[in-house]
Amino acid sequence: MKGNVLKIVLGVVLVMVVAGAAAAGVYFFLNRKPGGAEQKTVKPGLFSAGDFTTNLMPDDSKTKFIRVKVEIEISDEKKLPDVAQKQAVIRDQILAVLRSKAAEDVLGESGMGTLARDIAFALGQVLPGIEILNVYFTDFVVQ
Secondary structure, three states, X not given: OHHHHHHHHHHHHHHHHHHHHHHHHHXXXXXXXXXXXXXXXXXXXXXXEEEXXXXXXXXXXXXXXXXXXXXXXXXXXXXXXXXXXXXXXXXXXXXXXXXXXXXXXXXXXXXXXXXXXXXXXXXXXXXXXXXXXXEEEEEEEEO
16 A cells, blocks of 8 residues: 555656646746847937038028927947947038928928938938937927
């Protein structure tokens, strides 16, 4: 009788060990990272392109001016020094985009959105390898 009890106890322990191993395997399989390796998190960075005051394309023979402060969000804050080195090129591109617009093009929320997209596209041309996430206006006046 002792032999039967011992076999039953060993059988129960063995089943518990196998069930625990299976549960651990399922847990680790479901919680693994894609690619099997730890993914590094990349933090976005914000670059201030500065203040801009320039004339807009004339419409109805009236010259209008725009004053904006532009902030550029890039995908990797570690690339901010690379962006800072190209500040003159960045400012030139932003001024070129601003001067190409008429007042009616930049007014309103849709105008600001289009302007931000146009600036992001122009900057993407001169900043290869740097992803522009957003262009923000922290000051925006048209006169």
